[in-house]
Amino acid sequence: MPELRGRFVEAQPLEPADERIVAVRDSAIAGFLDLIGSHVSNLFVDPQHQGQGIGTALMAEAARRVVGDLTLSVFTLNPDARRLYERLGFRIEGVKTAPFAGSSAEVWIMRKPRPGKWPSGDTPEG
Template sequence: MNSDDVVLRRAGRTDALGAADVWLRSFAAALPSVRRAHDDAEVRAWFPHVVVPRHETWVALVDNGVVGVLVLEGGELEQLYLEPSWRGRGLGDRFMALAKRRRPDGLSLWTFQVNEPARRFYERHGFLAVEHTDGSGNEEREPDVRYVWRPRHSG
């Protein structure tokens, strides 16, 4: 099965726990050295009460199960997490194309400096690193990097 078999749609309330579980598994797989600021129960409460109802949240579905989540808030790409088994199969590219269509004037995001695969992914999609921090401004206290994507306009 490839990413073309996956349905992308706006998340509803019934998708929130599946999205939270993808977030938890993806974070654990991609960022094993990063201290999480919130435990599993807090993350599972955050998705149905905050993320899905208050932010533009999209899910990737296979057989009605969530395998990816994208969260946009204004011009920020707040969350992009994939089920670990779906990494490298084109699903992130589909989510990125969706995010750029939804925010054609540009996007920005934060990722942890230690997350080299994510950094390569964003750079491959035209994002430029514009700020590096020591992590004192995030809950995890982990050094991070801010990326910005601006579309090229002809003319």
């Protein structure tokens, strides 16, 4: 995303998350995924490990931990990531402008529909 590159700051801390899932390769962090409730708020894989299935594995682990739909937003300048999410079952629900690095950027809102939460005591059929 060259258009956004100048707007990332090295020392910018990550915003808090409910859960942070970390992928480790050869004893080093190769990527991570943040969850706020059932929303994937961050997903990053180290460039030297991209395209090796780590992002897919992190999303699978997030799906395992969340009951019901998963949501995320992705910059409209990032169609490669959108392609991955669509392959994983996410669909675009809309477009909005979100605050980003002191300014704003357009994002696709995406949702992966999944079986809902079952009331306690009930079990899904089938």
